Amino acid sequence: MEVDDTLLTILGTLAGILILSGWVEQIIKGYKTKSLKDVSKYLLILISAGATLWLLYGFIVNDVFIIGTNIAAIVLMITVLFMKKRYEKVTID
Numbered sequence: 001m002e003v004d005d006t007l008l009t010i011l012g013t014l015a016g017i018l019i020l021s022g023w024v025e026q027i028i029k030g031y032k033t034k035s036l037k038d039v040s041k042y043l044l045i046l047i048s049a050g051a052t053l054w055l056l057y058g059f060i061v062n063d064v065f066i067i068g069t070n071i072a073a074i075v076l077m078i079t080v081l082f083m084k085k086r087y088e089k090v091t092i093d
Contacts (some may be wrong), residue, residue, distance in 0.1 A: 012063075012064075012065030012066075012069075013065070015065070015069065016065060016068060016069035016072070019069060019073065020069065020072050020073060020076060023073065023076035023077060023079075023080065024076065026039065026080055027076065027079055027080060027083065030080065030083050030084070030087070031083070034087050035087055036080060036083055036084035036087055036088075037084075037087075037088065039080060039084055041081065041084060041085075044077050044080055044081045044084070045081075047073075047077055048074055048077045048078065048081075051070045051073045051074050051077065052070070052074060054066060054070045055067060055070040055071060055074065058070060
């Protein structure tokens with residue numbers, strides 16, 4: 001099945017936006033509440049590892065959507081992880 005390049009661009013862009021929007025919302029919520037206790041650090045670590053492997057795959061197949069989405073995902077997940085560690089430390093002290 002042949003797929004038009006424009007359709008692939010739209011599909012890749014929408015997929016990236018949908019995947020990343022959840023992390024943006026989590027960061028906003030965590031910043032407002034100063035709490036990320038309900039977010040598992042293991043979830044963040046495992047998803048970050050998966051995103052890193054997807055990034056490697058994206059470079060191998062030279063796919064800009066996979067590369068861009070996974071770079072952004074890794075940055076957002078690292079942000080959430082650092083926020084989680086910071087806010088947990090603040091509440092313990």
